[in-house]
Amino acid sequence: MTTTPVQIPAPAAAPRARSRSLAWHVGAVALLLVLLYPVLWVFTASVKPADEIISSFDLLPSKVSWSGFGTALDGIAEVPAWRFFTNSLILSLGSVVGNVLSCSIAAYAFARLRFRGRGPMFAIMIGTILLPTHLLLIPQYTMFQKAGLVDTYVPLLLGKFLATDAFFVFLMVQFVRNLPRSLDEAALIDGCGHFRIFGHIVLPLLRPALITTAIFTFIWSWNDFFAPLIYLQSPEKYPLPLALRLFVDSTSSQDYGAMLGMSVLSLLPVIAFFVAFQRLLIEGAATSGLKG
Amino acid sequence: MASTTTTDAAIPRARRGDAPSAEPAKRRGRAGDRSAYVFLTPWMIGAALLTIAPMLFSLYMSFTDYNLFDAPRWIGLDNYRRLLFDDPEVRDTVGVTLLYVVVATPLKLAAALGVALLLNTRRKGRNFYRAAFYMPSLIGASVGAAIVWRLLFSTGSVVDGFLGAFGVHTGGWISDPDWSLMSLVALSVWQFGAPMVIFLAALQQIPRDLYEAAEIDGAGPWRRFVSVTVPMLSPVIFFNLVLEMVHAFQMFNSAFVLSNGTGGPAGSTHVYSMYLYELGFNDFRMGYAAALTWVLLLVVGVITAVLFKTSGRWVHYAGEEK
Numbered sequence: 001m002t003t004t005p006v007q008i009p010a011p012a013a014a015p016r017a018r019s020r021s022l023a024w025h026v027g028a029v030a031l032l033l034v035l036l037y038p039v040l041w042v043f044t045a046s047v048k049p050a051d052e053i054i055s056s057f058d059l060l061p062s063k064v065s066w067s068g069f070g071t072a073l074d075g076i077a078e079v080p081a082w083r084f085f086t087n088s089l090i091l092s093l094g095s096v097v098g099n100v101l102s103c104s105i106a107a108y109a110f111a112r113l114r115f116r117g118r119g120p121m122f123a124i125m126i127g128t129i130l131l132p133t134h135l136l137l138i139p140q141y142t143m144f145q146k147a148g149l150v151d152t153y154v155p156l157l158l159g160k161f162l163a164t165d166a167f168f169v170f171l172m173v174q175f176v177r178n179l180p181r182s183l184d185e186a187a188l189i190d191g192c193g194h195f196r197i198f199g200h201i202v203l204p205l206l207r208p209a210l211i212t213t214a215i216f217t218f219i220w221s222w223n224d225f226f227a228p229l230i231y232l233q234s235p236e237k238y239p240l241p242l243a244l245r246l247f248v249d250s251t252s253s254q255d256y257g258a259m260l261g262m263s264v265l266s267l268l269p270v271i272a273f274f275v276a277f278q279r280l281l282i283e284g285a286a287t288s289g290l291k292g
Numbered sequence: 293m294a295s296t297t298t299t300d301a302a303i304p305r306a307r308r309g310d311a312p313s314a315e316p317a318k319r320r321g322r323a324g325d326r327s328a329y330v331f332l333t334p335w336m337i338g339a340a341l342l343t344i345a346p347m348l349f350s351l352y353m354s355f356t357d358y359n360l361f362d363a364p365r366w367i368g369l370d371n372y373r374r375l376l377f378d379d380p381e382v383r384d385t386v387g388v389t390l391l392y393v394v395v396a397t398p399l400k401l402a403a404a405l406g407v408a409l410l411l412n413t414r415r416k417g418r419n420f421y422r423a424a425f426y427m428p429s430l431i432g433a434s435v436g437a438a439i440v441w442r443l444l445f446s447t448g449s450v451v452d453g454f455l456g457a458f459g460v461h462t463g464g465w466i467s468d469p470d471w472s473l474m475s476l477v478a479l480s481v482w483q484f485g486a487p488m489v490i491f492l493a494a495l496q497q498i499p500r501d502l503y504e505a506a507e508i509d510g511a512g513p514w515r516r517f518v519s520v521t522v523p524m525l526s527p528v529i530f531f532n533l534v535l536e537m538v539h540a541f542q543m544f545n546s547a548f549v550l551s552n553g554t555g556g557p558a559g560s561t562h563v564y565s566m567y568l569y570e571l572g573f574n575d576f577r578m579g580y581a582a583a584l585t586w587v588l589l590l591v592v593g594v595i596t597a598v599l600f601k602t603s604g605r606w607v608h609y610a611g612e613e614k
Contacts (some may be wrong), residue, residue: 021415027419028410035428035482042440106335115328125335128343131593134565135585138351138572139346145360162338169335194327205513208530224497225545230573245549248439263436270431278423279355285426285486286493 042267046260068257071263076246077235081262088222088239088266091156091220095216096222097170098160103213104206106163107172108198112184128166141230149231160217168213169282175209176202212284213276219270240266354583359576371583381567382584383450385555389564392473393540396480401532407492409521422492426485437479438549443467445475468549469560478560479546487532495521498548515605523608530607534596544569564588 040059045052046068048061075081109115110122135200142153183205184197192200205211225241232238236248244266247259274281293498329336355369356364360460373383407425411418431437445451445465452464465471506516522529544565549557572581576595 007510024413024415025417026412030408030418032421032424035425038437038440038444038482039427041444042436045443073362078423079572081453085369102334102338105331109328109335109584113328113331114433116435118328119341121336124339124344126479128339131343132538134542134568135348135350135589136343136346136567137352138582140342142349142358142360142578143346144351159338159342160430161334163335163343164338164342191447192586194331198331219362219430222558225435225549230569237410243379243440244435248549248552259439260443266436267434270434271427274427274430278426279419281430282423284428286489 005118008103020282038165039267042260042263046257046264048257050255060076065257068075068255068261069260069265071258072247072253076243079236079238079243081243082267083236084240084243086240087237088241091153091224091228091239092218092221094157095160096152096217097220098157099163099165099217100164100210100214102215103165103168104172104203104210105198106169107176107206108194108202110169111173111176112197112202113194117137125166126202128164129170137226144231150231153230153237155231156227165217171213172206172209175206179190208280208285211277212280214282215273215281222266222270229277298317305596333595340477346597350582350585353579354495354586356579358579358582361576362381364579367579371580372587375580375587381562384559385564385567387544388473388560390542390561392476392480392543393537393561395474396477396535397536397540399477400481400484400536403481403530404487404532405491405525405529406494407519408485408488411488411492412495417571422489429483429485432479432483435545435546435549438546441546442480442550445478467557469556469558472551474555474561476543476546478548479550480540480543490528490532491525494525498524526607527609530599534599537599539594539597541588 003030011154037059041152044059044061047064047066049063050067052062055258073081075083090291106125110118110125111225140155141150151154159165182204183201184192187201220271223241225245228242228244232242235243240262244259244262247255247262316552353364355368356368357367358364359371404502411421411425426439445468502520502524503516506520511519542565543563547561547563547566548569551557551561555566565588568581568584568588570575
């Protein structure tokens, strides 16, 4: 970048463009630093000695102390921290499997098949995207409570296997509609049924949409707080966000070190996922208005 | 001249995704029907069991006095009457929620649009910046982020110290009833990345020759922004506005974690959905809570409808005769 070839025409414009480009980069980086300050801060603060966490706004700790992580890993309410991790993983991976399976088959039917009731059903599907989740909370809780399923993972996972995250159904419908039909028509002529067309032709082509769905589902379910808060009661079933709140509640002594250690541990997988899949994530977010 | 041809050419491309184009399926007739229903079975069960039935149940509950343990008792419109006229907490929480929606939504959209404009270039590194600016959207709603926020905005902490350096002494936003809601607004604005990527995608769709034509006509940067960018972007502005508003109305996590579940200090972060949560899951006043959710749906629905109605005046769709 620094060794720009000299034989650029209009030599007067080049330095100007370069300095404008430099200003642009400086501006963007400055803005980015402000924006990502909290993220940088939580990482460095988690290894600060306890008395420095709140008072000092230096990013770098005066000396590195891992005691916060130590306390965090000990867990809380007699539940070790790895348990919260496992719970979060079970819930997140379960949600991913459920959403990918149930949403893709529903999307195939909506995008490729014509059947009676298609219009109204599609309208219902779109309608459920817009429906505020709060509306369903009270009656769903009542139903699960009557079924004796409170304090189990069923209320948290059942919907994922029944394609209730209509967002992803819609995302995949849009994707399938843009796939060339010639392939599945050829397969149809060859005598393939819809199940084989779906499994052998559409599903492999749908991969980018499936990955987008999987990542967003994982992150949302990893971060989910409200549903576990109302459905889970025993601490040994808690996922990380609930465990984190236990830390906040019970640390009347304000053990910021443990709190931050736990926060970092809960944020880390999301950030790792983001770094690994950022292109797919952002393309998914840009095309379908997915919320972070 | 040139501009009209490009916009026209863009329409079929944009519409291609919506075309159902299922003509060949018609020939398959009934057999197609059957496999479609097989494919849709999970979705149909989910829609019936987890969406439609709960909605009907909730509507019924809202006319009853129901505590989860005794049989629901029909009380007609009492719940609605009480929440509209006799419940000061509804009034207070609606006030806090509206203030939050009205402040956070435009600020977030403005930040999103501003950064999208900044990143709408062909310079190197734009994809990196786009990703980095988007990142807070993924973690912003988490408990971890709320805890960080609490520490950053509490008394004597980082933000306090930083503002103090400029002579602004707020004494910590979290514990000050006048400022606590603003820390939630800041947390929401921090997550501007989600609408930003949508703006950015739309900005990249604006035909370049529109700007060239405007420039030839002598339009400066501001004029080009107002007369080209804003109208071309208006459908996306509208989309983001509705989406962000609906989300802001339902905000719960950050208020709950930042105030430690109290909605404090002095009720200043006691948003509507927190009240809903307390009614339903602390007091088990299911009927009353259900009525509250229907009122929320109604209010959000009416505001969305009004936005849609008035959108004809300012939202410009490409290819539309004006």
